[in-house]
Amino acid sequence: MHSFDKAEYDVRVDRVRARMAQQGFDLLITCNPANMNYLTGYDGWSFYTPQIVAVSQQEDEPICIVRGIDRAGGFVTTHLSEENMLGYPDHYVQAEDIHPMDWIGGLLVERGLGKGRVAVDMDAYYYSARAHAALEAAMPDATFVDAANLVNWVRVVKSPKEIAYMREAAKLVELAMQAGIDAIEPGTRQCDAVADIYNAQIRGTDDFGGEYTSIVPMLPTGVGTTTPHLTWNSEPFQHGEATILELAGCRMRYHCPMSRTVHLGPPPTRMAEIAEVAVEALNVAVESMRPGVTCEEVHAAWNRVVSRHGIVKDSRMGYSIGLNYPPDWGEHTLSIRPGDTTALMAGMTIHVMPGIWLDNWGIEISEGVLVTDTGAERLCNFPQGLVVKD
């Protein structure tokens, strides 16, 4: 059940420890399920109760602490020894007067890890305000500092094995996108198209199936295309309306997203024009990517094309992707937007996603991209233009 050899996890933990040393962190505690998986292999839909991985400068092996009933899942999915794969008692779950972080903090103190500078991901999804308060109270001799997504930043450059999973995820999203495009017809219910998408995304190929993606299929349609994050309902698609498909494939929790836009019947002239501009600008952006180029330079390359056509976009147009859990497949590190001076490095994987949302409709055409030693490579091989179905 292991996604990687123990040696790969050891390298990751060493990298995290080296960054911790640079920043003077004695202990790092992360609640981010992707970080937990990255450091130990721990996998399971158990992040709805508090759980952590702790990396210490004093111990070689990370400590993983989950709800008691999930501990056996750690034995199945991680290489950790029994004493470092721990579970807290069930009466701590969703209780008014006690919190799992009481127990977790107490355990870390017992293990001699309750002192010094303790870094936590202050903005991680599953690290609630109450979790933080409870952990601080349970570790009174520690000085808490924001880890500022330290592990996320280590994750940003992928290993060859990780890239192999990303390529498999790309294959899965190609299948899902084709299934979605095939299904969208006037009179077909949105839910039926989504059933076809899930079927392709999960059934996958003869060699491997897919897993749940960190964001569900999104397919805003009609006026819904003015906004990116509506999901589906049971209404039929309409002739004369556009539908945006934003999908991903997921393999071993690695994601490759892709967006395309479908129009039922002849599209408005302006929509067809903007779709052409969107494809051109997307490809100019991808062609601008190589090690050393900054994120804001990629945005500028894209912007030079679209601004010639009177398009202004103030939301970001890309972000790092890879290993993840709901609710987001983005890694919360680099963003393709003005002001982000992160330099690209070989092995980064990025969703170049320049959605254009106007008052009455929108267009999304996006690509998952791998930064190589000399440039950038699209992970998927799928036609890019506005899909017009008559």
Added chain:
Amino acid sequence: MHSFDKAEYDVRVDRVRARMAQQGFDLLITCNPANMNYLTGYDGWSFYTPQIVAVSQQEDEPICIVRGIDRAGGFVTTHLSEENMLGYPDHYVQAEDIHPMDWIGGLLVERGLGKGRVAVDMDAYYYSARAHAALEAAMPDATFVDAANLVNWVRVVKSPKEIAYMREAAKLVELAMQAGIDAIEPGTRQCDAVADIYNAQIRGTDDFGGEYTSIVPMLPTGVGTTTPHLTWNSEPFQHGEATILELAGCRMRYHCPMSRTVHLGPPPTRMAEIAEVAVEALNVAVESMRPGVTCEEVHAAWNRVVSRHGIVKDSRMGYSIGLNYPPDWGEHTLSIRPGDTTALMAGMTIHVMPGIWLDNWGIEISEGVLVTDTGAERLCNFPQGLVVKD
């Protein structure tokens, strides 16, 4: 696109405001997407960036604030007026130096809501430690207190329209469960069974389709059944092994879960015996439920049956269900466990889920239950025993 008439939202907001008054709260701010939907109808997979609904004693209508690009989704899904359906600028998203709560807190102060006792859901999934710190800093004249899931507790009793959605969700999980049971065969890949489950769960009936469930299909198999939260992979099911299916149907974001256990080939004698006990105890627990009975009394009724057979279980065996978003379909209010003295009320919907996990395998057989005026009613109509496939 509205799930309920405006009048139903008004009743909900009034109830919340009455509880706020009892507790001396001037303003309630919730990040919980289910609470946001409950109070306004707001729906979308946008909870991966900070967003809130604020209910004030001063204003009749709640204020909903989301990421700018998601504001149009609020116009589609809510009845809110434009001035109360707001979006923050995109450069606040996932930035190191600024946080969306800076903007949100500033807006609330501008609207004259920055004073008095401000209640926040301290343990909500998407209310991070950093979000809380930013909001406190942006509202320096407010006194922050824990709302302690105030809105969740209002949600716990369902209206007739909500119950109608729960019944539709029950129909969806029946279809999904049957698809899963049909698909599980020796040699079939887990991913292929899950593709069939999704297909049934989303395609639904001719009258309505299904939506994404807040927890993905869980089907631990073999040794994985010792732990509840493993998802699927691409390996085939094996003759001689059990698989636990924990699934739900989702309709208008209302969930009905159900669990069943399948064994390929003749089951071990002890497993067959425990499955019978599990069904008996489950039904005794359901029969014990009626208004006025406490959660711990339901647990005790269950426990009297299983303890006669030497089974000890220290994790909770049920919780409130309904409207929800990932990562959990539980409402984080009442739990069926010792020490929970919440009295049942008509209109509550509960997942009675007494999983039994032993060292080498586990059994889950569960039911979604509606508390009625005189007792309790199973929402699904589906055979309960261990499913043995030869």
